Amino acid sequence: MVEIVRSSDLVLIGFLQSLLENANIPVLVADMHISALEGMTGAFPRRILVPDDHVAQARRLIREAGLDAELRHV
Template structure:
């Protein structure tokens, strides 16, 4: 799995998860349950991960949606 986006914006994370799943790209949203520790104040960002063989397609889809600035470049 490769991290492609990291964000504290829950709306963005939900949108990207939906976008990728609708394109049949498997998605794992990591750190989703950290909100129990942080009290929903947005301290810990959520990470969107996709399988290695879907990274290029996922990155292209996110960029085409106008959210290329959200992509990780690690």
């Protein structure tokens, strides 16, 4: 799994999860529980991870949605 986005913005995370799942890209939203436990102060942002073989497609979809600034550049 490769992290492609890290954010404390719940709306953004939900949108990206939906966008990728609708394109049949498996998505794991990591750190959901710790983020909720710490009171959403932003200390533990949520992370979107996709399988290695879907990274290029996921990045392309996010760019096409106009959200390329949200992509992790690792």
